[in-house]
Amino acid sequence: MMRIRALPVAGPWAVDIAIALLVQAAMTMPFVVPRSPELAPATWAAYGLTTLTVVPLVWRRRAPVAVLLAILAASALYKLAVEGPGQPLPYTGLVIVYTIAAVSPPPKRLATILLLVVAVPVSVWLNTRSARELTFSLFVFAAAYVFGRLTDARQRAHRIEAEQAAARERARIAREMHDILSHAVSLMIVQAEAGPVAVRTAPERAEAAFDAISETGRDAMVQLRRMLGVLREDGDDGGPQAAGDAPREPQPGLDGLPELVRRVRGSGLDVAYEVTGEVRPLPAHTEATAHRVVQEALTNVVKHARAATVRVRLAYEEDLLRITVTDDGRGPGPGTGKPGGHGLIGIRERAAAHGGTGHTGPGPDGRGFEVGVTLPLGP
Incomplete structure (x- = not known):
């Protein structure tokens, strides 16, 4: 039967680059949308500094606090050095705050909160100096932090669930192996102990005992190969099982x-x-x-x-x-x-x-x- 291979999972680098490109696209929109005639035209220098605030996101999971500092420095330079279009949302800041909340230990999270308590009011003061912008900025950054903590909690729950499932599966496999081997070896020992006596007294019974030993051994091998065939992962080429591999048959039932x-x-x-x-x-x-x-x-x-x-x-x-x-x-x-x-x-x-x-x-x-x-x- 044809088997469908699972789609490859993108690595962390690919995900972070994709997120950086998405943020860059969002921050490009104010530069391509026509501006009012009374406003100064957007310059390539302003766009370059905007890109400079996005590039650090590629390293967001490897050095999140350093990326936050780099984004704050590039954003401050953009505010003070050029006259460029503003952004409806602090995209880069929200992404890195979410990342710190999701992957960083408590000391780094605390340091980030203290830094934002200072940086957000300063940014608002440099921009509109309005209570409305301050309230909105604090809200969106708090929301990003909360979503990051929820993501961390969900990932921890998934890891615990996976570990528990693995423990249950190990116990199940141990029971199956115990049942198969214990049953087969016990019967083989009994037959082997009776064999020498039967050879001297009833040769026909000895032959039957040795036949029973071989039959029990073959049955145990079939069951073990069946179990290992189910556990064995497919090869990298995703092709069919190699010759001699155990067929993936159902477990024994009452008819057995x-x-x-x-x-x-x-x-x-x-x-x-x-x-x-x-x-x-x-x-x-x-x-x-x-x-x-x-x-x-x-x-x-x-x-x-x-x-x-x-x-x-x-x-x-x-x-x-x-x-x-x-x-x-x-x-x-x-x-x-x-x-x-x-x-x-x-x-x-x-x-x-x-x-x-x-x-x-x-x-x-x-x-x-x-x-x-x-x-x-x-x-």
């Missing part, structure tokens, strides 16, 4: 549970699988969570329970899916690995991520161990 149960049975464990209630389609993420919950619960049985039988039950109720995995093993206790651990924590985290609940503890009548999870079936 019978195969999962079959593989676990191959380790010698008697696994019963039961589905009750009205079976109906579920969102893909809910099915993937249910699959991983059952997978992790069975992995714990294989690794820790020393059980002979285990029962996997999926019950479709009116508004939720209830998953129960119960074994007849030695139950929770010292050395079993069942009271805690990343796997059981991951089960509860998966359930909570979908608005459900998860619990682990002794099985019925206090025997064995039970993992129970409820997942809402609604949005």
Whole structure:
């Protein structure tokens, strides 16, 4: 399927140059608009000094306070040395005050406020000496400063949100990797330990054990390659994936549970699988969570329970899916690995991520161990 590449994002230099050109265009308008006959004509010297107040904006994010001082000096020279057309707004001053408010630390922001408290009244005194202009100038500069602080707050919120999203994604990937590797390695260890015994007593069982080891390993590799294929970024050329890259397939769902149960049975464990209630389609993420919950619960049985039988039950109720995995093993206790651990924590985290609940503890009548999870079936 053809993929559309994202448009390149302009760098800071390009953005600052574009802003300087836009400000220059705005400040050029009074020079090209016809002036009243009683006013002196605009000169190239005046236009050059106007441009001199704009050029420093190219460095506005790298040295904002120095740019502010350069703009104030060039503006003062323009007022005192030439007779040029005025501007409806102090464009360059507003841009640099906004920038200082958005990117500078508190000491520089405070110094800028103190400087403006002096510079704005002086500029008004050199121009019209009217209270109206003073009030308007103070208002627009204050507005520029407030917009800069709002931009800084919004960027901080976006950074925090991005960091939180990255942390959630790392936790999700850790759960997926744990489930895949823990399940596959546990089954392979059980089969490998049974293999030598079977070679001496029942060669046909040994062959089946080695077949189960290779099948489990291949399945784990497929799932890992699928996950890495989803995480892998496209190349710089934006072309299709290279040969051998993992296809970006969906996560496992409930239709994969019978195969999962079959593989676990191959380790010698008697696994019963039961589905009750009205079976109906579920969102893909809910099915993937249910699959991983059952997978992790069975992995714990294989690794820790020393059980002979285990029962996997999926019950479709009116508004939720209830998953129960119960074994007849030695139950929770010292050395079993069942009271805690990343796997059981991951089960509860998966359930909570979908608005459900998860619990682990002794099985019925206090025997064995039970993992129970409820997942809402609604949005």
